[in-house]
Amino acid sequence: MTTPLRLGVAGLGTVGAGVARLVETRREALARRAGRPVEIVAVSARTRHRDRGVDLSAYDWEDDPVALARRDDVDVFLELMGGEDGPAKAGVEAAIEAGTHVVTANKAMLAHHGAAMAEAAEAAGVALKFEAAVAGGIPIVKALGEGLAANGIVRVMGVMNGTCNYILSEMEARGADFPEMLEEAQRLGYAEADPVFDVGGIDAAHKLALLAALAYGTRVDFAGVAIEGIEAVTATDIAQARDLGFRIRLLGVAKMTEAGLEQRMTPCLVPAASAIGLLSGVTNAVVVEGDFVGQTVFEGPGAGAGPTASAVMADVLDIARSGATPVFGRPASALAEAPRAADGAPAAFYLRLALRDEPGVLAKVAAALGEEGVSIRQMRQYDHRGETAPAIFVTHPAPRAAVDGALGRLGAMPELLAPPVAFRVEAV
Amino acid sequence: MTTPLRLGVAGLGTVGAGVARLVETRREALARRAGRPVEIVAVSARTRHRDRGVDLSAYDWEDDPVALARRDDVDVFLELMGGEDGPAKAGVEAAIEAGTHVVTANKAMLAHHGAAMAEAAEAAGVALKFEAAVAGGIPIVKALGEGLAANGIVRVMGVMNGTCNYILSEMEARGADFPEMLEEAQRLGYAEADPVFDVGGIDAAHKLALLAALAYGTRVDFAGVAIEGIEAVTATDIAQARDLGFRIRLLGVAKMTEAGLEQRMTPCLVPAASAIGLLSGVTNAVVVEGDFVGQTVFEGPGAGAGPTASAVMADVLDIARSGATPVFGRPASALAEAPRAADGAPAAFYLRLALRDEPGVLAKVAAALGEEGVSIRQMRQYDHRGETAPAIFVTHPAPRAAVDGALGRLGAMPELLAPPVAFRVEAV
Numbered sequence: 001m002t003t004p005l006r007l008g009v010a011g012l013g014t015v016g017a018g019v020a021r022l023v024e025t026r027r028e029a030l031a032r033r034a035g036r037p038v039e040i041v042a043v044s045a046r047t048r049h050r051d052r053g054v055d056l057s058a059y060d061w062e063d064d065p066v067a068l069a070r071r072d073d074v075d076v077f078l079e080l081m082g083g084e085d086g087p088a089k090a091g092v093e094a095a096i097e098a099g100t101h102v103v104t105a106n107k108a109m110l111a112h113h114g115a116a117m118a119e120a121a122e123a124a125g126v127a128l129k130f131e132a133a134v135a136g137g138i139p140i141v142k143a144l145g146e147g148l149a150a151n152g153i154v155r156v157m158g159v160m161n162g163t164c165n166y167i168l169s170e171m172e173a174r175g176a177d178f179p180e181m182l183e184e185a186q187r188l189g190y191a192e193a194d195p196v197f198d199v200g201g202i203d204a205a206h207k208l209a210l211l212a213a214l215a216y217g218t219r220v221d222f223a224g225v226a227i228e229g230i231e232a233v234t235a236t237d238i239a240q241a242r243d244l245g246f247r248i249r250l251l252g253v254a255k256m257t258e259a260g261l262e263q264r265m266t267p268c269l270v271p272a273a274s275a276i277g278l279l280s281g282v283t284n285a286v287v288v289e290g291d292f293v294g295q296t297v298f299e300g301p302g303a304g305a306g307p308t309a310s311a312v313m314a315d316v317l318d319i320a321r322s323g324a325t326p327v328f329g330r331p332a333s334a335l336a337e338a339p340r341a342a343d344g345a346p347a348a349f350y351l352r353l354a355l356r357d358e359p360g361v362l363a364k365v366a367a368a369l370g371e372e373g374v375s376i377r378q379m380r381q382y383d384h385r386g387e388t389a390p391a392i393f394v395t396h397p398a399p400r401a402a403v404d405g406a407l408g409r410l411g412a413m414p415e416l417l418a419p420p421v422a423f424r425v426e427a428v
Numbered sequence: 429m430t431t432p433l434r435l436g437v438a439g440l441g442t443v444g445a446g447v448a449r450l451v452e453t454r455r456e457a458l459a460r461r462a463g464r465p466v467e468i469v470a471v472s473a474r475t476r477h478r479d480r481g482v483d484l485s486a487y488d489w490e491d492d493p494v495a496l497a498r499r500d501d502v503d504v505f506l507e508l509m510g511g512e513d514g515p516a517k518a519g520v521e522a523a524i525e526a527g528t529h530v531v532t533a534n535k536a537m538l539a540h541h542g543a544a545m546a547e548a549a550e551a552a553g554v555a556l557k558f559e560a561a562v563a564g565g566i567p568i569v570k571a572l573g574e575g576l577a578a579n580g581i582v583r584v585m586g587v588m589n590g591t592c593n594y595i596l597s598e599m600e601a602r603g604a605d606f607p608e609m610l611e612e613a614q615r616l617g618y619a620e621a622d623p624v625f626d627v628g629g630i631d632a633a634h635k636l637a638l639l640a641a642l643a644y645g646t647r648v649d650f651a652g653v654a655i656e657g658i659e660a661v662t663a664t665d666i667a668q669a670r671d672l673g674f675r676i677r678l679l680g681v682a683k684m685t686e687a688g689l690e691q692r693m694t695p696c697l698v699p700a701a702s703a704i705g706l707l708s709g710v711t712n713a714v715v716v717e718g719d720f721v722g723q724t725v726f727e728g729p730g731a732g733a734g735p736t737a738s739a740v741m742a743d744v745l746d747i748a749r750s751g752a753t754p755v756f757g758r759p760a761s762a763l764a765e766a767p768r769a770a771d772g773a774p775a776a777f778y779l780r781l782a783l784r785d786e787p788g789v790l791a792k793v794a795a796a797l798g799e800e801g802v803s804i805r806q807m808r809q810y811d812h813r814g815e816t817a818p819a820i821f822v823t824h825p826a827p828r829a830a831v832d833g834a835l836g837r838l839g840a841m842p843e844l845l846a847p848p849v850a851f852r853v854e855a856v
């Protein structure tokens with residue numbers, strides 16, 4: 001029980017430095033939890049000499065993460081570099097090949113290579129754990145893979161991108177529009193210079209693809225996620241939605257339907273009084289609905305050095321206690337290739353149309369919707385400006401295809417002064 | 429991998445029947461998760477022939493749960509009978525002695541005997557798991573014991589008694605008083621004929637004692653929980669608290685302070701906009717604050733056949749995957765005996781005083797508070813009726829002992845027409 005568990009840390013950015021700090025400051029508590037000392041033996045990063053706010057001088061240095069992964073004295077390789085391919089993937093593959101356990105925070109890599117990596121890890125008898133890759137400090141990978149593992153999962157939903165949460169919250173609080181708040185988020189360092197990963201929904205979709213695999217025992221299928229970013233959301237949408245009793249969130253939903261696995265990451269209207277509607281600031285939330293458990297909700301910080309280090313080290317402690325367990329909760333070889341059902345069940349949709357302010361236009365809109373079988377539950381015009389009469393519609397539940405058909409017809413109407421915008425209303 | 433994991437189920441009430449239904453309906457999925465078939469081989473209950481809505485005829489019957497626990501063909505003994513001592517305790521002890529893993533939903537038993545049972549289980553090399561004992565379907569035992577295990581826990585809070593949640597919610601929604609809503613809860617079957625376990629806070633305190641042990645690595649110390657029930661809460665308190673921006677909840681709090689372990693289960697005022705303030709109906713919630721992770725919130729159904737069966741079977745799957753792990757997350761022999769610090773840090777308190785409506789009374793109240801060092805932040809009188817002038821005070825943060833001193837002085841004043849009532853304001 002006194003042989004230490006030896007860690008090799010690849011990547012010393014925010015997350016890696018946070019992990020080093022946790023290992024140093026909570027040394028005794030970790031040893032009690034792990035049943036043996038937990039030690040960092042070697043580290044690797046792009047630049048060696050840089051102040052990271054934590055003393056790394058006691059650790060061996062490796063220039064190459066692959067060399068770090070292959071060291072004989074590393075029991076667990078922590079991949080904290082990020083990036084879908086490149087050194088991260090090479091390092092993880094080298095570790096698995098060397099029979100070394102892996103803990104990673106890398107959602108992009110797993111969203112693309114998770115199924116193959118899980119197979120390789122299980123064949124090699126090593127762990128491949130990724131709590132930190134989804135929703136930061138919230139132990140949701142563990143909850144889905146273990147805590148709720150006896151359930152048939154009815155639906156998983158998540159609000160999992162802090163940048164989008166921040167932008168949408170600020171748009172709501174200040175009545176500001178998207179470009180302005182994006183600029184502010186970039187200035188404050190919440191959003192990357194190239195924001196498309198965040199506001200385009202890709203980062204959150206990576207996480208959703210991992211949750212779906214855990215929930216349904218399917219091979220990670222990132223390409224099967226229907227993705228829309230929040231760029232089209234306006235202050236008007238937020239205000240109108242609020243007035244109708246909703247909030248707008250970049251919401252991920254995974255559901256197994258008769259047609260196959262439905263995965264979407266799109267701006268949705270959710271009831272203002274629901275757990276997800278009540279969420280504020282950058283907090284992440286994941287809702288899991290199980291056939292036995294009913295609805296459970298998990299909330300917490302989705303990013304940052306501390307929360308991510310908490311998740312990484314929980315995985316390390318799991319390895320200390322239980323060694324290798326199936327990566328996605330069932331043997332990787334048994335993970336199913338599910339057909340895609342991107343459209344989902346019929347749902348209500350929120351439509352925003354910039355109509356020309358002239359007689360007969362509403363009748364034409366109503367006819368276009370009706371011809372596609374989309375019926376209107378609520379309609380309101382607001383805020384006439386010059387020749388534009390913006391109008392909001394909330395439909396009765398309709399198939400996505402029908403709504404797309406209607407959007408096509410509407411988009412072709414000369415009376416529409418801008419392309420129509422549609423957001424799904426998700427019952428939560 | 430094809431040897432089945434064989435279960436013996438003791439207790440066939442709501443929970444036991446729910447577990448049997450889960451094992452039958454999700455047979456294949458459980459086998460995939462467990463890596464081998466999961467089967468019930470034998471059951472035990474007080475009465476054999478009773479319709480439980482599930483077919484038990486394929487299982488062996490044992491009249492005596494101890495005999496069930498000792499069977500050679502039982503790998504995991506599921507103790508679903510309840511009760512602090514008696515057959516539940518005898519059955520669990522017999523199973524441990526026989527080298528058989530144990531899963532239990534029994535908070536009362538573990539609150540009283542958890543530390544000793546953990547030692548016995550670890551000495552025998554068997555698992556003793558209890559996810560279902562705390563907050564029903566919410567995987568909070570796993571979250572504290574594993575998912576957040578790398579953190580130093582700053583505070584754990586929980587709203588964990590559905591009966592109290594129901595009564596307080598209905599009092600709020602309908603402006604009704606406690607006795608009326610208790611009677612209704614009993615009529616609807618939400619509260620036992622003898623409600624003291626629920627509304628007296630004892631059931632919830634059992635759960636809190638288990639969370640505290642998991643959070644702080646201490647021996648379960650139920651006797652160290654300061655308990656107050658919700659009997660003293662009135663419709664007026666709820667309305668006044670609401671008006672001040674708070675909700676009243678039966679809230680459990682565990683915190684490690686310099687003086688020792690603080691554990692309380694008492695009615696508290698919490699900010700209306702906090703996760704716990706926003707909670708509605710019978711939903712349970714647990715808030716965990718860690719030094720690295722920050723604040724995380726877990727919500728879900730705290731009782732019922734489905735949620736409890738979900739938790740019980742998650743434990744069974746853990747045993748299938750990982751066998752015996754430390755019961756409270758560290759070796760039982762290393763669990764500390766923490767001194768008790770029941771009073772907690774200074775806090776604001778809400779006071780309700782039934783004052784005689786005559787000149788000079790308020791001055792006397794203010795003097796009594798001041799002499800104990802309790803200063804007033806907010807005061808309001810309301811709803812004069814005859815000679816009574818009820819008054820609400822919210823204090824500045826003050827030590828509990830000072831507030832108790834003030835309550836003693838106030839209680840002795842002839843101008844008080846009823847004993848004073850005090851509830852803590854918990855910052856969430």
